[in-house]
Amino acid sequence: MDVLFKDITIVTMNPLEPVLEHAYLGVTGDKITYVDTKAPEEEARKTICGKEKVLIPGLVNAHTHIAMTALRGYADDQTLTSWLFDSIIPAESRLTDEIVYRCARLGILEAIASGTTAICDMYFSAPEIARAASELGIRAHVGNVPLETGEGFNLEDGSISETYELLRSFSEDPLITVFTGVHAVHNSNPSVWAWVNNMADTYQLPFSMHMAETAEDVESSLRKFGKTPAAALAEAGLFRYPAVAAHCVHLTDEDIAIMKEYGVTAASCPVSNLKLASGVAPLYKLKEAGVNIALGTDGVASNNNLDMFEEMKLSVLLQKNLTGNAAALSAYDALYFATVGGSVALGHGDTCGRLLPGLDADIVMLDFTAPHLHPCYNVISNVVYAAHGSDVELTMVRGRILYENRQFVRADLQKEIAEAEALAVPVIRG
Ligand SMILES: [Zn+2]
Structure with a gap:
């Protein structure tokens, strides 16, 4: 197992069990390989603590x-x-x-x-x-x-x-x-x-x-x-x-x-x-x-x-x-x-959109510590009606973490902004 999210709230979007509390989600390669409320026996190369965090499908x-x-x-x-x-x-x-x-x-x-x-x-x-x-x-x-x-x-x-x-x-x-x-x-x-x-x-x-x-x-x-x-x-x-x-x-x-x-x-x-x-x-x-x-x-x-x-x-x-x-x-x-x-x-209905074993690991982790996310009687209510995009702390696509601790893994944001603005703004202003 490459990544294990542990003791975390998971919005699975599985109609039978849409939300799991204090659960575990494991990723191996580009797939979700483990979702349960019991800890897996297998060790993971990287463990992410899920205290006051919520996983949703990408x-x-x-x-x-x-x-x-x-x-x-x-x-x-x-x-x-x-x-x-x-x-x-x-x-x-x-x-x-x-x-x-x-x-x-x-x-x-x-x-x-x-x-x-x-x-x-x-x-x-x-x-x-x-x-x-x-x-x-x-x-x-x-x-x-x-x-x-x-x-x-x-x-x-x-x-x-x-x-x-x-x-x-x-x-x-x-x-x-x-x-x-x-x-x-x-x-x-x-x-x-x-x-x-x-x-x-x-x-x-x-x-x-x-x-x-x-x-x-x-x-x-x-x-x-x-x-x-x-x-x-x-x-x-x-x-x-x-x-x-x-x-x-x-x-x-x-x-x-x-x-x-x-x-x-x-x-x-x-x-x-x-x-x-x-x-x-x-x-x-x-x-x-x-x-x-x-x-x-x-x-x-x-x-x-x-x-x-x-x-x-x-x-x-x-x-x-x-x-x-x-x-x-x-x-x-x-x-x-x-x-x-x-x-x-987008033609990925069989492989994406839910957090279930066997599906592609397109996963988003939200930080639920902010005041606007408390109290939390219904996690889906807070995700849709109270959360903002800025509550995202981690984004993973096909098992690869692209954004973690609110930092980009593959890009230098300040450099990207400077390069885009230097090229675009003078041309748009005309
Ligand atoms: Zn359009």
């Missing part, structure tokens, strides 16, 4: 644009159209591969330090993001997708060469999964869908896309294709492989039925949806229909951080208000979305 950020860390706080409090077209897109047009790489590293460090063990990232310069993820040890679903507002398909679109580059360089990397997809229905067309389908069939790629994020997205889809985004994507074949649809704010009951039929995950991004005044995704309806739900932060430019604890708390608080029913969704639901739901979304 959190999955199922929709982000991690390099948008470069744009944190650059443009706030504008209308969505002005934010996007006057501020974000012009600034993004000035980003280079090197800036994306440096800012992706900074974003990944923020994610690791707040308990995220996997991300689903859609952005340009995608090979740089995969490189940053692989070097820093986080799991990443990575892709760049075509963006076309006209009728045809531009074969010079950077997403094409980047998808091939991702497949060439990262197919064998156990941390990286390449996806294809579209940015959204309103900025794609049948030529794009044909290319995406061909890539998916040739390389067996999962899909990712923004879907029904805003009312305008749905109106545009209805105008262009006579269908809602979910119906258009289903008919285009983009749900034939596992698909992660980000946002899912403006859905009809028929859309929800389509998502259930095709096994599409809804990756809800409540903070971003609130900040951009896009609306509230009907998670209670999606849950009722049996659609898999995951959570994401979206890019830092519309959040402005990557703290999945904020997403968990807000995801269920908003449903209580949407329904007028304070029992609509629970703290357990929120943690389920961020762990089991996220793992299912």
Whole structure:
């Protein structure tokens, strides 16, 4: 046994026994090999004392644009159209591969330090993001997708060469999964869908896309294709492989039925949806229909951080208000979305998302000594409603400790911040 967490509270997410007190969890190689309330007989090479600590499964950020860390706080409090077209897109047009790489590293460090063990990232310069993820040890679903507002398909679109580059360089990397997809229905067309389908069939790629994020997205889809985004994507074949649809704010009951039929995950991004005044995704309806739900932060430019604890708390608080029913969704639901739901979304449903023997060791340890975590009648309640990302003390992915005692094992944080800011800030300021 390589690592033993001893005398610790474990949130297993096993429905039969979701919480174990004064328990032991052992890791050997990249797997969890021991979970019990009795101490193991086997010695461990490293023992971590679990007094006033809580283990939870690694959190999955199922929709982000991690390099948008470069744009944190650059443009706030504008209308969505002005934010996007006057501020974000012009600034993004000035980003280079090197800036994306440096800012992706900074974003990944923020994610690791707040308990995220996997991300689903859609952005340009995608090979740089995969490189940053692989070097820093986080799991990443990575892709760049075509963006076309006209009728045809531009074969010079950077997403094409980047998808091939991702497949060439990262197919064998156990941390990286390449996806294809579209940015959204309103900025794609049948030529794009044909290319995406061909890539998916040739390389067996999962899909990712923004879907029904805003009312305008749905109106545009209805105008262009006579269908809602979910119906258009289903008919285009983009749900034939596992698909992660980000946002899912403006859905009809028929859309929800389509998502259930095709096994599409809804990756809800409540903070971003609130900040951009896009609306509230009907998670209670999606849950009722049996659609898999995951959570994401979206890019830092519309959040402005990557703290999945904020997403968990807000995801269920908003449903209580949407329904007028304070029992609509629970703290357990929120943690389920961020762990089991996220793992299912990224194709790791059989290997991640719970703390059980035989599963991959994607583990987060929270320090429960802070005043805001006392008293503790219900550990899942405190994790979801009271904890912050800054309560994370240790993060492990596939058995490797990436963050311990609130320090990065593989990166010098001050150096990373200095390098990212020196490159990005003068370019973003223009
Ligand atoms: Zn997004």
